[in-house]
Amino acid sequence: MPDIYLDNNATTKVDPAVVDVMIPFFLEQYGNPSSIHKFADGVAKALKKARGQVQELIGAEHDSEIIFTSCGTESDSTAILSAIKAQPNRKEIITTTVEHAAILNLCENLEKEGYTIHRLPVDKCGRLNLEAYKKMLSDQVAIVSVMWANNETGTIFPIVEMAEMANAAGVMFHTDAVQAVGKIPMMLQDTKIDMLSISGHKLHAPKGIGVLYLRRGTRYRPLLRGGHQERGRRAGTENTASIVGLGRACELALEHMEYENVQVKAMRDRLERGIIEQIPNSFITGDLNNRLPNTTDIAFEYIEGEAILMLLNKAGIAASSGSACTSGSLEPSHVMRAMQIPYTAAHGTIRFSFSRYNTMSEVDEVLKVMPDIVAVLRKLSPYWDSVTNEPVANPEAAFTPTFK
Amino acid sequence: MWDYSDKVKEHFFTPKNAGAVADANAVGEVGSISCGDALRLTLKVNPETEVIEESGFQTFGCGSAIASSSVLTEIIKGMTLDEALKVTNQDIAAQLDGLPPEKMHCSVMGREALQAAVANYRGEEWKDDHEEGALICKCFAIDAVMIEEMIWANKLRTVEDVTNFTKAGGGCAACHEDIEAILEKVLAEKGEKFDPTAAPVEKVEVEKVKTPLTNLQRIKKIEEVLTSLRPQLMADGGDVELVEVIDNTAYVNMTGACNGCQMAAMTIAGIQQRLMEVLGEFIRVVPASEMKKLVNIQGAGHA
Numbered sequence: 001m002p003d004i005y006l007d008n009n010a011t012t013k014v015d016p017a018v019v020d021v022m023i024p025f026f027l028e029q030y031g032n033p034s035s036i037h038k039f040a041d042g043v044a045k046a047l048k049k050a051r052g053q054v055q056e057l058i059g060a061e062h063d064s065e066i067i068f069t070s071c072g073t074e075s076d077s078t079a080i081l082s083a084i085k086a087q088p089n090r091k092e093i094i095t096t097t098v099e100h101a102a103i104l105n106l107c108e109n110l111e112k113e114g115y116t117i118h119r120l121p122v123d124k125c126g127r128l129n130l131e132a133y134k135k136m137l138s139d140q141v142a143i144v145s146v147m148w149a150n151n152e153t154g155t156i157f158p159i160v161e162m163a164e165m166a167n168a169a170g171v172m173f174h175t176d177a178v179q180a181v182g183k184i185p186m187m188l189q190d191t192k193i194d195m196l197s198i199s200g201h202k203l204h205a206p207k208g209i210g211v212l213y214l215r216r217g218t219r220y221r222p223l224l225r226g227g228h229q230e231r232g233r234r235a236g237t238e239n240t241a242s243i244v245g246l247g248r249a250c251e252l253a254l255e256h257m258e259y260e261n262v263q264v265k266a267m268r269d270r271l272e273r274g275i276i277e278q279i280p281n282s283f284i285t286g287d288l289n290n291r292l293p294n295t296t297d298i299a300f301e302y303i304e305g306e307a308i309l310m311l312l313n314k315a316g317i318a319a320s321s322g323s324a325c326t327s328g329s330l331e332p333s334h335v336m337r338a339m340q341i342p343y344t345a346a347h348g349t350i351r352f353s354f355s356r357y358n359t360m361s362e363v364d365e366v367l368k369v370m371p372d373i374v375a376v377l378r379k380l381s382p383y384w385d386s387v388t389n390e391p392v393a394n395p396e397a398a399f400t401p402t403f404k
Numbered sequence: 405m406w407d408y409s410d411k412v413k414e415h416f417f418t419p420k421n422a423g424a425v426a427d428a429n430a431v432g433e434v435g436s437i438s439c440g441d442a443l444r445l446t447l448k449v450n451p452e453t454e455v456i457e458e459s460g461f462q463t464f465g466c467g468s469a470i471a472s473s474s475v476l477t478e479i480i481k482g483m484t485l486d487e488a489l490k491v492t493n494q495d496i497a498a499q500l501d502g503l504p505p506e507k508m509h510c511s512v513m514g515r516e517a518l519q520a521a522v523a524n525y526r527g528e529e530w531k532d533d534h535e536e537g538a539l540i541c542k543c544f545a546i547d548a549v550m551i552e553e554m555i556w557a558n559k560l561r562t563v564e565d566v567t568n569f570t571k572a573g574g575g576c577a578a579c580h581e582d583i584e585a586i587l588e589k590v591l592a593e594k595g596e597k598f599d600p601t602a603a604p605v606e607k608v609e610v611e612k613v614k615t616p617l618t619n620l621q622r623i624k625k626i627e628e629v630l631t632s633l634r635p636q637l638m639a640d641g642g643d644v645e646l647v648e649v650i651d652n653t654a655y656v657n658m659t660g661a662c663n664g665c666q667m668a669a670m671t672i673a674g675i676q677q678r679l680m681e682v683l684g685e686f687i688r689v690v691p692a693s694e695m696k697k698l699v700n701i702q703g704a705g706h707a
Contacts, residue, residue, distance in 0.1 A: 112585075304441065306406075306466035310416060323440075323466065344464070347440050380422050380470060382433070382444040382462035401435035401442040402520065402530070 050247025059187030072199030153286025154295025432521030441465030543575025
């Protein structure tokens with residue numbers, strides 16, 4: 001069986017239809033969109049079309065609310081730095097403990113510069129407490145930045161409601177929606193969201209292209225100043241081929257929205273049900289009632305995620321883990337820690353994230369190999385009794401290593 | 405994913421001595437906070453000879469933790485306890501054809517489990533004395549705790565100081581922002597302020613000499629330079645000793661943690677650089693292990 005890719009929250013395959021529309025902008029229409037000659041005369045029109053395609057997917061009111069950037073991280077940084085620059089008297093930022101590093105590390109850095117960062121905690125299912133959030137909102141807050149959906153668990157936050165609460169308190173609202181856009185329907189013109197980040201490579205467009213949605217009238221300061229590109233709100237020559245590709249990818253995402261929420265979800269559901277039924281001491285993390293249709297994050301107790309991934313990889317299956325050892329930093333997943341998942345389970349979390357390219361037979365293949373992989377590693381684990389094939393009695397007391 | 409050697413993969417996919425040894429009489433259990441890995445090492449020691457007859461491991465951890473545990477049990481089988489205690493984490497890493505810098509702590513965990521098991525056998529209490537911080541310098545595998553301690557101990561004030569005393573930041577330089585942050589923090593605790601333009605603390609400077617040198621002068625000067633570099637090496641748990649100088653080649657013994665360390669080659673290159681600066685002439689620094697052959701050939705010539 002060919003290799004199985006179940007790591008679509010990390011990045012996705014570029015849709016061949018997307019590649020097709022991009023090629024002419026490398027080889028023929030490679031002119032600078034600002035130029036006035038025939039190498040460029042189709043480019044400006046193509047950019048406008050792409051802008052419209054993005055607008056359509058997220059339900060923005062105007063196409064001028066779409067600003068093309070280089071990636072989700074740039075969009076996130078632009079949004080937050082714009083808000084604090086435009087409102088120099090507001091020295092507080094509200095975010096959550098489970099954001100992506102693009103937000104968390106930026107906020108940590110701003111904290112050093114004297115900003116107060118309020119990080120909303122989550123409960124054991126990864127949910128926010130809106131009462132606590134409401135109390136944080138004040139005229140001192142420059143911006144709220146809360147992800148639409150969590151990259152690890154797929155948990156969806158009540159963004160529309162939170163944006164309304166911020167708006168009522170006179171506070172700007174940004175959402176990092178890189179995991180949500182293209183997977184769940186949205187109609188931004190009916191919301192109070194001021195800014196929203198998109199990353200192209202999460203929805204079958206290439207890497208190196210992103211979008212910042214900026215509601216018309218939102219006070220704004222560019223991160224990059226220079227030329228007149230993007231109406232002066234993001235200087236730098238346009239990444240024309242990728243913009244065109246992203247436009248097409250957004251169009252395709254809209255076409256497949258129902259498929260994503262029915263068929264893709266069915267694959268996800270079958271995989272996680274199969275695993276939970278077959279493998280003892282495993283459980284799904286996150287808010288099971290409010291999740292992206294393509295994501296499941298499963299904790300396998302008493303074994304470690306990188307080891308699971310290495311065995312999965314050997315079996316031709318690509319997934320990812322919240323374990324410490326798989327991140328470059330050796331930090332255990334902050335999302336699992338925030339949900340207070342015990343470390344003997346948090347280290348063994350595996351995220352399977354689907355796309356429309358996956359199939360049911362791939363799900364069956366994973367279900368075939370997964371029980372053995374877990375069994376092999378549990379045999380090595382000091383927390384596991386391989387004779388009875390269950391955790392040793394009272395695992396935390398039976399094995400008490402000296403920690404340094 | 406990590407760039408693991410084939411050896412690491414081999415020990416991970418087909419681990420040796422997995423599981424607990426039946427009727428073990430030595431057990432060591434350690435864990436690493438930095439990544440949550442934990443290891444139980446069980447040994448069957450012959451009470452007469454103190455030879456490790458059987459060894460087994462149970463590991464809750466990543467690929468390199470399992471591989472380090474597996475290779476450790478292979479290394480120590482057949483050794484006496486005293487021999488086994490001489491096994492360093494570098495020995496474990498070397499047997500695996502190296503580990504990524506971020507994963508060196510897996511080999512440290514192996515060595516500590518061994519020490520804990522021996523202590524357990526001898527009825528002693530084993531205490532870990534080394535603290536591990538966030539990895540700052542990935543080129544030389546230096547963590548935050550080590551940098552903080554050196555700043556305190558040597559009154560360091562600049563990034564250059566930190567590099568001189570710990571090697572951190574001496575490679576790709578990408579961690580200089582992190583080193584500045586540590587300096588800011590520690591200096592604030594000392595009631596000082598970090599000033600990026602401050603002059604580096606005074607090093608033990610060895611005066612430059614005018615060439616040509618007699619061999620005796622050269623040897624004396626080399627000794628001076630090595631003395632000035634010694635604190636830095638000792639901070640890493642290593643040391644250097646001059647064995648012989650033949651023409652423009654200095655033979656040195658890298659001892660302690662430097663011995664077998666993958667960074668030894670870079671350290672030797674650093675010593676050579678410093679020697680050339682001071683001596684004002686070309687000099688080659690070579691591990692003394694490469695000297696024997698040369699002496700023999702020379703000896704043969706005289707005979």
